[in-house]
Amino acid sequence: MAKKVIVIGSGVGGLATAVRLSQRGFEVEVFEANEYFGGKATKLEKDGYFWGFGPSLFTMPHLLDELVTLCGKKPEDYYHYTKLDPVCKYFFGNGKQVETHADKEKFAAEAELVFGEPKHNTLNHLTLIEKRFSMTEKLFLHSSLHKAATYLDKDIFASLGFIPKMGLFTTMDKEHESVFETAEMQQLFNRYATYNGSDPYQCPATMNVTAAPEYSDGGYILSGGMPDLSRTLYQLATENGVKFHFDMAVEKIIVENGKATGVWVNGAKQSADIVVSNMDVWFTYKKLMKDQRAPERILQQPRSTSAIIFYWGMDRTFDNADIHNIFFSANYKEEFEVTFGQKTVYHDPTTYLFVSSKHQPQHATAGGENWFIVLNIPNNEGQDWDKLIAEARIHVQQKLSKHLGVDVAQHIVCEQVNDPRSIEAKTSSYMGSLYGNSSNNLMAAFLRHPNFSREIDNLYFCGGSVHPGGGVPVCLLSAKITDSLIKE
Ligand SMILES: Cc1cc2nc3c(=O)[nH]c(=O)nc-3n(C[C@H](O)[C@H](O)[C@H](O)COP(=O)(O)OP(=O)(O)OC[C@H]3O[C@@H](n4cnc5c(N)ncnc54)[C@H](O)[C@@H]3O)c2cc1C
CATH class of the missing domain: 3.50.50.60 (FAD/NAD(P)-binding domain)
Structure with a gap:
């Protein structure tokens, strides 16, 4: 039986x-x-608009394909996904904008053109993190770290020799400072700490591997999000x-x-x-x-960060934003300090905007867009969330209006909001943390x-x-x- x-x-x-x-x-x-x-x-739905509750960017799609094929089925009978190019559009506080690509040469050339970041710095860094990823993936992502047998695997044993190049003894931010000459590239790559709710000033540079799949394999969007x-x-x-x-x-x-x-x-x-x-x-x-x-x-x-999420139904389309966008402030250190350094007061966390209706118009009412906005913020320690959400709403509207050159608030026709309290209530995640x-x-x-x-x-x-x-x-x-x- x-x-x-x-x-x-x-x-x-x-x-x-x-x-x-x-x-x-x-x-x-x-x-x-x-x-x-x-x-x-x-998923969430309201007034003809559709959003994903949380995750949006789809990476490493082979892991889902693998599960479907394991069941003897065909992925195309279950879902369709599209590779994003650009993967992401970044808006900086100084008015500069850059698009990232899964094509390393193309992205490095764009970073040189927009910021003056020497191309070889970008290429060398992407090559290093890709190598780190491939050398450590089996140990850290595919195996139990808590079983002796893991360390007897010959591939894993061989990868232990790569440990000195793993960036164990410096931080994510320090490594980016030493690799990149421009503040914009340091800021852009520090953002990958938010992919697992960590602080670029504290987490080891080993975590720089987080960016690797996006620049080698790419970012994707599933047709139903x-x-x-x-x-x-x-x-x-x-x-x-x-x-x-x-x-x-x-x-x-x-x-x-x-x-x-x-x-x-x-x-x-x-x-x-x-x-x-x-x-x-x-x-x-x-x-x-x-x-x-x-x-x-x-x-x-320590738990990971949490988020305030605004789900906005917009009554028009916005050509200057892409499907996947990041908005930074003028002072890049401030972005992360307010998220990680202060526990109760913050004004300027990194703003993430995902608009799946640019790819799937049926995710919004005709002629509109489904804006999904995430602010990376501290997890729940009893802050006055209602007050902070009200402040954040105004702040984000001002920030996006400035970058997009249009009064964003005027075009919001419906809204839903989640915050660390509701994330904990709806998913039983302690302190509302997104990533454990x-x-x-x-x-x-x-x-x-x-x-x-x-x-x-x-x-x-x-x-x-x-x-x-x-x-x-x-x-x-x-x-x-x-x-x-x-x-x-
Ligand atoms: C706003 C936001 C943005 C994110 N962005 C991304 C992204 O872009 N890319 C990405 O890869 N990841 C992202 N994530 C993280 C990703 O969503 C999570 O890591 C992942 O979905 C967590 O899955 P899980 O298996 O841990 O289960 P969870 O999603 O945590 O679900 C746990 C389930 O257990 C149920 N449960 C709890 N207690 C009980 C009980 N006692 N009895 C029965 N059921 C119970 C809950 O109701 C829930 O359904 C994001 C998350 C959020 C919230």
Whole structure:
């Protein structure tokens, strides 16, 4: 008889784990607290406008294709994606604008033309981070860092020789300062710290690899936005016979004789041979495993940043913005200092604008645009969010109006907002952090919770709060690692 697995949560990591385990013949049931699947990668709709709740830029699409083919299906029967060129348009406080491309020569030439950044600096840096990525991908993204067998793998053993070139002993910002002559390029590349909610002034230069996939493989847009990815995973899982229970928050993980044997939901026991938690690991311990010893050192690691997100329906199109845009302020250090340095007051966080209706006009009403605006901000420590949101709204409208040369506020016809409180309430992410723990220290990768429990048999973890970390592609990889740890 097939062994039964219960997955707690249907975020990207939980869905991908359910797909993989059901494909291997396990009987899988998913319990989800919300009435919908996808967690942070769900969708929002209002007044004829459509937005993704959180993630927008799609990178490393081969990881999704791999899952579909693993199930013996064809990716084109589930979704379509398009490679973006430019990948992103950057607007700087001094009025300069640059477009990034997955073509290194083209981007380096553009950076030289616009900023005066010598082309070879850009090319050398992109080559270095690409090399770092390929040398370390298998160890940090595809394997459990917490199993001795990982270090016996010959490729991984060979990659350990590359460690001196990994940038372990300097920060992201310091390396960018030493590589680039221009403040704009330093600022542009420091922004990649926000891809995992970290601080460029603290996180090791090792994290500069975060930019690598975008400049080698590129950035993509799914025709239905990132919710297409969640929908695909849900569809694959249901086609494999996975049973979903929505609006069913798990209350407790049942542990008997050192083994996970099921969960409590709605006051009843649901038995299982294996339990996988996709719930934020902090809340998994604090809410579902109150009577078990928690790995406090891991749980007390600094959390990643959070966000204020404005979802605006616009009544017109804006030709000077692209699909994927970043707006910086005049003082680039200020951008990051207000996000990471100050906990309660901030005025000028990096502003991210994604407009999928430029690619898929049906995401907005006729002639309009669906603006998705993210401000990277500190996580929730009890700040006065209503006041900060009101200030941020005015600030962002002014900033975008200045850059785009039009009064943005006049063209907003509908709005939805999320903030650290609602992100925590809707996805159970502690402090509203987007990516679990930050990567602000050298040991961060090793201080993420493993994909298995060291204390309790048959208990596993997946998703952005555990190894290898947050971000959609990384969550897909966490599912792959979790799957590989679950023996037949
Ligand atoms: C605003 C924003 C922008 C982002 N931008 C990007 C981006 O551009 N690119 C990128 O790659 N990533 C981005 N991310 C990060 C990315 O969305 C996440 O890393 C990823 O979606 C997290 O997936 P997860 O598997 O950790 O699950 P989550 O999305 O955290 O979902 C966990 C699920 O578990 C459920 N759950 C929790 N507790 C229980 C319980 N007790 N019982 C049952 N169910 C429970 C929750 O309801 C939820 O559905 C962004 C995130 C946000 C919010």
